[in-house]
Amino acid sequence: MSDYDVIVVGGGALGLASAYNCAKQGKSVLVLERFNYFNQSGSSNDLVRMFRTMYTEDYMANLAFDSIGIWKELERDAGEALIWMSGLLNFGDPNYQSGPEGTLMGPIKNMERLGLQYETLNANQIMERYQFKNLPNNFQGLFAPDNGCINVPLLLRTLYRLAQSYGAKLMSHCKVMDMKVEESGVIIDFDNGESFSVSADKCIVTCGAYTNDVVNKVNVNLDLKIWEMVYEYYATDPGPNGTLFQSMWFQFLDSTDKNPALSNLFYGFPTVPWGPPNLTRIAVDNAVNIISNPAERKITPSANDLRITADFVDKHCIGVDSRPNYCGTCLQTNVEDNMYVLDFLPPSVGAGYKNVAVFTAGWGMKLTPLIGKILSQLVLDGSTPYDISHFKITRPGVLTEGE
Ligand SMILES: Cc1cc2nc3c(=O)[nH]c(=O)nc-3n(C[C@H](O)[C@H](O)[C@H](O)COP(=O)(O)OP(=O)(O)OC[C@H]3O[C@@H](n4cnc5c(N)ncnc54)[C@H](O)[C@@H]3O)c2cc1C
Structure with a gap:
C-alpha cells in the first residue's frame, strides 16, 4: 500500500496544475518542490506569459483551441480571471x-x-x-x-490554493534525490534538511530545466x-x-x-x-x-x-x-523541435514505466490547465483523449544516444 496515490515532483505551473487536477478527483497527492513555491529559478517566473491560439501546426492550434474551455473551467473554480484577453x-x-x-x-x-x-x-x-x-x-x-496576457503570479497562487483546498499536500525545500520505478509504484527519496522516502502508485515529473536530475535516476537522459x-x-x-x-x-x-x-x-x-x-x-x-x-x-x-x-x-x-x-x-x-515532451517514461525503464508521466520543454504556460489535465489522465486513466502523439519522449532528438 503506497503512501500517496500521486507524487508530483516540481511545483512550477505544470506541477501545480497536475496536482490540482489529481486532487480534484479525490486522489491523495504530495507535491515536492526543491525551492520555495513561486520561485524565479525555473521557467514559471516573471509577471506575464502569452496565451495564443495562432498556430501554424494543426495539432498545436487544436490544443490551444481546446484549452480555452479548460481555462474557463479553472477560472470558474477559482472565481478569478487569469488571462487578460487583449489580443x-x-x-x-x-x-x-x-x-x-x-x-x-x-x-x-x-x-x-x-x-x-x-x-x-x-x-x-x-x-x-x-x-x-x-x-x-x-x-x-x-x-x-482570442489571445491574451496570462497573469502568472495569480495563476500560480490560484493553482496552489485550489490544489491545497482539494486536499493536496504541498511541501517546499524538498529536493527529490532519487526515484525507483517498480511495477507496483514509485519510491521517491527527498531531502529537506533530512532524508525521507515516500511511495506512490503514480508519479508526475514536471521539473522543467531540471528534469534530467530526476529521470537520470532511472537511466533516462533528455537532450535538453x-x-x-x-x-x-x-x-x-x-x-x-x-x-x-x-x-x-x-x-x-x-x-x-x-x-x-x-x-x-x-x-x-x-x-x-x-x-x-x-x-x-x-x-x-x-x-x-x-x-x-x-x-x-x-x-x-x-x-x-x-x-x-x-x-x-x-x-x-x-x-x-x-x-x-x-x-x-x-x-x-x-528539445530539438522546440515542442513539448509530454509522455510516460520510455519503455527502457522496465515494468512500471507507465507509472511515471513527464512534462518538460516547449512553451507550456499557455496550456497550463490542459497539460495538467492530460498529465493527470495519463497517470490516473493510463491514457488521454487529447492528441499528444507529437510530444513522445521516444521521438528522434529527445533522448540522448543509447536510450
Ligand atoms: C522568457 C520566457 C518566456 C516564455 N514565454 C512563454 C509564453 O509567452 N507562453 C507560454 O506558453 N510559455 C512561455 N514560456 C514557457 C513557460 O514559462 C514554461 O513552459 C513553463 O513555465 C514551464 O513550467 P514548468 O512547471 O514545467 O517548469 P518550471 O516552472 O521550471 O518548474 C519546475 C519546478 O521543478 C522544481 N524542481 C526541479 N528539480 C527538482 C527536484 N529535484 N525536486 C523537486 N523539485 C524540483 C523547480 O524548482 C521548479 O520550481 C516562456 C519561458 C521563458 C523562460
Missing part, C-alpha cells in the same frame, strides 16, 4: 521562414478551420494603430482577439537545450497621449546576416494592470546562452540579447525609453 498582433516579413514560433501567415488556415476571428493589416495600418515606426513597407500583420532567456521592462510615456501597446505583439523576421545571435524575433506586452505602471515587457525570442544543465546558468543577462532588443526599441518603438529599467533571465527548456 495578439503578429507582424513582419510574410516570407519569414519558420522558427520557434512557426510562420507569420501560417496560422490563418487553422483560424479559418476553427472559426477563430482574425484581421490582416498592412504596414501603415500597423503603424497607425500601434506605437511603431520605420516598419518596412512589405510588412504585414495578423491580429487575433536550455535557453537562458532575457526579459526586460521598458518605461513608456505616461498620460492621455502616452504609449500604450493595446495588445501583445510579435515580430517575425529572419535574423540579420543569417546570424542567430542577431535574431529579429522580438515580442512585447501591454502594460499589465498587475505589473508596475507604465512599464512594458519587451524581449527577444532567442538566447545566445544555451546550456544543458541549470547549474551552468550564467545568471547575468546576455549583453548581446540586451543590446539587440534595446536597438529594436530605439529604431521601431515610439514613446519607449531605449534602455530597459530592469531585466533578468529565465530558463526556457527546449
Whole structure:
C-alpha cells in the first residue's frame, strides 16, 4: 500500500496544475518542490506569459483551441480571471521562414478551420494603430482577439490554493534525490534538511530545466537545450497621449546576416494592470546562452540579447525609453523541435514505466490547465483523449544516444 496515490515532483505551473487536477478527483497527492513555491529559478517566473491560439501546426492550434474551455473551467473554480484577453498582433516579413514560433501567415488556415476571428493589416495600418515606426513597407500583420496576457503570479497562487483546498499536500525545500520505478509504484527519496522516502502508485515529473536530475535516476537522459532567456521592462510615456501597446505583439523576421545571435524575433506586452505602471515587457525570442544543465546558468543577462532588443526599441518603438529599467533571465527548456515532451517514461525503464508521466520543454504556460489535465489522465486513466502523439519522449532528438 503506497503512501500517496500521486507524487508530483516540481511545483512550477505544470506541477501545480497536475496536482490540482489529481486532487480534484479525490486522489491523495504530495507535491515536492526543491525551492520555495513561486520561485524565479525555473521557467514559471516573471509577471506575464502569452496565451495564443495562432498556430501554424494543426495539432498545436487544436490544443490551444481546446484549452480555452479548460481555462474557463479553472477560472470558474477559482472565481478569478487569469488571462487578460487583449489580443495578439503578429507582424513582419510574410516570407519569414519558420522558427520557434512557426510562420507569420501560417496560422490563418487553422483560424479559418476553427472559426477563430482574425484581421490582416498592412504596414501603415500597423503603424497607425500601434506605437511603431520605420516598419518596412512589405510588412504585414495578423491580429487575433482570442489571445491574451496570462497573469502568472495569480495563476500560480490560484493553482496552489485550489490544489491545497482539494486536499493536496504541498511541501517546499524538498529536493527529490532519487526515484525507483517498480511495477507496483514509485519510491521517491527527498531531502529537506533530512532524508525521507515516500511511495506512490503514480508519479508526475514536471521539473522543467531540471528534469534530467530526476529521470537520470532511472537511466533516462533528455537532450535538453536550455535557453537562458532575457526579459526586460521598458518605461513608456505616461498620460492621455502616452504609449500604450493595446495588445501583445510579435515580430517575425529572419535574423540579420543569417546570424542567430542577431535574431529579429522580438515580442512585447501591454502594460499589465498587475505589473508596475507604465512599464512594458519587451524581449527577444532567442538566447545566445544555451546550456544543458541549470547549474551552468550564467545568471547575468546576455549583453548581446540586451543590446539587440534595446536597438529594436530605439529604431521601431515610439514613446519607449531605449534602455530597459530592469531585466533578468529565465530558463526556457527546449528539445530539438522546440515542442513539448509530454509522455510516460520510455519503455527502457522496465515494468512500471507507465507509472511515471513527464512534462518538460516547449512553451507550456499557455496550456497550463490542459497539460495538467492530460498529465493527470495519463497517470490516473493510463491514457488521454487529447492528441499528444507529437510530444513522445521516444521521438528522434529527445533522448540522448543509447536510450
Ligand atoms: C522568457 C520566457 C518566456 C516564455 N514565454 C512563454 C509564453 O509567452 N507562453 C507560454 O506558453 N510559455 C512561455 N514560456 C514557457 C513557460 O514559462 C514554461 O513552459 C513553463 O513555465 C514551464 O513550467 P514548468 O512547471 O514545467 O517548469 P518550471 O516552472 O521550471 O518548474 C519546475 C519546478 O521543478 C522544481 N524542481 C526541479 N528539480 C527538482 C527536484 N529535484 N525536486 C523537486 N523539485 C524540483 C523547480 O524548482 C521548479 O520550481 C516562456 C519561458 C521563458 C523562460
